[in-house]
Amino acid sequence: MEEEQFSLAALGSLCLIFQVAASISPASIMSNRWILQAAFLLGFLSITLSINYEELERTQRSSNSACLKLLDQLERRSCLGHRDYFKFPMEVKHPGQMEKKDAAFIIKVMFENIFIVFKNNSSSTGWNESIVREFLGKLHTQIDKLRKILKEVPENERRTSSNYPTIRHLKSYYGRVRRFLEVKEFSSCAWMVVQAEILRNFSILIRLTNIFQN
C-alpha cells in the first residue's frame, strides 16, 4: 500500500510539473486549458491523499484470520460460574451504515486494547507462551499498519475519544475487561472468560472489515 501511495504521489508531482511548465508557455493563456490542468491536478491529488480501502480490507482480513487461528489454538473452557457481562458498545456491534474511515479508527482502537489485555500475565491458563507471543506479534504488526494509514487523515478529521463517543465507549469496555482480570487475580477461569470475550471481539472485527467492501 505504501508503494502504491508513493507512485500516486509521484504521479501527482508530475502533474504539478506539467502545470508549471505549461504556465510559462504562451499558449497557456487560454482559460479552458488552465481549468483542465487544474481538474487533472485535483483528481490526482485526491487519489493520492485518500485511503486505499481495498488494500486495507485485504490486510485486515488477513490479520483477522491469522489472529483467530492463533486464538483457536489456545485451550477453551466454559467456566460458567465466572461469567460476567462487560457491555460491549451496541453501536459497534451493529455498525449499520458506518463510514469506512470510522470503521478504520474503531478497528485500530480494538486491536490496540486487545493487545493491552493479552499483554498481562496468563501463565495460570497453561497456554503455550509462544502462541501468545505470536498472537501479540500479529496484533502489533497490524496496529503499526493502521497507524501509518490513519496518519494520512487530516487532524481535524481523525476520530478520538474527545470527538467521537464510540471510541470513548470502547475504551470503557476494555477497561472493564482489564479490571475483571485484576479482580479475579488473573485466574485461569478469568482468562477463559476473557478469551471468549475476545473471540466475540473478532466476530465483530470481521463484520467491521466487511464495511471496506462497500
Place this chain on the structure above:
Amino acid sequence: MLSNRAFSAVSFRNLCLGEYPKESCTMSLTLRNFRLVLSLELKNKSLPSTHFTFWSTMMSKQEEPKVLENCRNITESSCDVTDKWNDTHESYVPIVVIYRGDSMRSYCEDSYVSSIDIRPEPPEFEIVGFMDHINVTVKFPPVTPKIYGESIWEVLGSKSFVIEEQTGKNVKVHNPKMNNIAGNFTYVLRDLLPKTNYCVSVYFEARAMEDAIKSPFKCTLLPPGQEAGFSESTTVGIITVCFITMGVISVIIMLKRIGYICLKNSFPNSLNFRNVLYWIFPEVPPSEAIDKLEIIPTNKKKKVWNYDYGDESDSDEEEVPKASATGYTTHGLMGRLPHPASDSSANPQEAQLEEDSAAEESDEAGARAGTVAELPTEAEVGSGLRPSEDPSGPYERKETGVQDSFPRDDSSPVNGPGDKVIFNVNLNSVFLRALHDDPEEASEVLSLAEDTVHLDEAPHRTESGLLMAGGDSTQLPQPGISSQVLWTEDESSERTDSSDSDADLGDGYIMR
C-alpha cells in the same frame, strides 16, 4: 408447583451436581442445507445412545442453560439451532444430556461456540461444458437463507463462496461476490482450452482453510474448437486493443492541444546548441533583396544635376527625364527639360550646372527612392546598394540605374530652349511605397522621405551646395554622392540628425 422454566433449571442443576457423569464429546456447528446445525460426537462409542436432549446458554450473561425444545429427547445427535440462536456475535455454550436406555444418563459439555466456528457445507451444483467455457449452476434456496436472524452473506461474508477450477495440476480459484443471492446462481468459467478435461468444486470459506468443507469434484471434457479463424475471445481481444489504442491516442492529442506535452520551442539558430554545424559554418546572410518601389510624388520640384561632364548631350538626353508642361514630372522627381542645344548655347554654364543638378537630383532621388527609383512604377534598388563595392562603381551603376529608372517622358517639354524647370521637392510629402514586403526595406524607403531637396527659391544655394560638392567640377563628388547613392537607413537617419551636413530651410526643406 414449579414452572417449566424453574423445573428445567432445577433439572439441569440436578444433572450437573453429580447424579449424571460427564462424558467427553466434541461439538461442531455446521451450515447444512443453509440451516445452522449443532452436532455432537461422543468419544465413547462403545455404549450406544438412544436419545439426546440439547441445552444451551450464553457466555456474555450469567443465565441458566435452557433446553432447546425442538431437540428434546431426539434420537439424532444433531440439533437445528437456526431459530434458537439469534445473536451473530454471541458465544453459546451447548450442553447435551445423553440417554442410554431408561436407566443411564450422562451429559456432555464442550466449550463455547460462535459464528466464527461455523463450518458451512457446500451447496449442490451442476456444470455444463462448452468449447471454451463452462457454466456452473449452484442451487440456492429461492429465498435468501438466514442464520442468527441475518442473511448468510452478512454472517459468512459476500465473498465467502468459492468455485475452484482444476485442470491437471493447475488450480484456479474464483471468488464471485454474492450479495443477496437467491435461487439458482450461474457462474461462467471463461477462457478455457478446447479438448481439455476440467474439474470443478465449490465450497464456503471457513475461518481456517482446513475447516472448509469442499464438494466432490465434477469433471467435463470440453469439445474441440474451430481449426481456422479467430475465436470469439480473440476477436474481442483485438477489438479491445483497438479501443484502448484509440483512447490512448486521443488522450495524447488532447494533452498536446492543451499544452501539456510537445511544447514547441523555436529557438534561433544561435541558441540551438544541437546544431553544431551552425557554429562552424554560420549562415550566410541572404543576399540583399531587390526592392521594387512605387514612388508617389505629391509636390515635386526637382533640379536635375548632371554630373556626366564628359558626355553632355547624349547622356543628358538619356538621363534627364522630361518634364511636363506644369514643370512637374508625372512620375518622379526629375523635372529637367531636355534642351541640350539651346541650353548649352544660351547659358551653357548655367544650363550645364542645372543639368548637372538635375542629374544629381535624379541620382539622389533614385538613391533615396530606395535606393533607385524606377519610373513609372518600379526601380531596381539593387543596382544602387552595394556598399561593399568600389564607390565609383555604384555611381556608374547608378547612372545606369538612373538611366533605366527614368523612362523617357514622351510629353513635350513646356518650356522653350533655355527654360529651366525648377522643382521644389518636399520629401516629407513624398510617399514612397515599397512594393517589396520586407519591412526593413520599407522603413528604409520611408526614411528617405525625411530628406528634402530644395531647388526652388535659392537654386543657387542648392547649386552652390552641390557646386561645393561639385566645385571641382572635374572632380565629381563621388564620395558624397556615392554615399548618398549608397544611402542606407542608418545613413539617412544620421544625415537627418546631423545639423552640420544639412541646412534647414524651413517648411521641411533641407538643403544639402
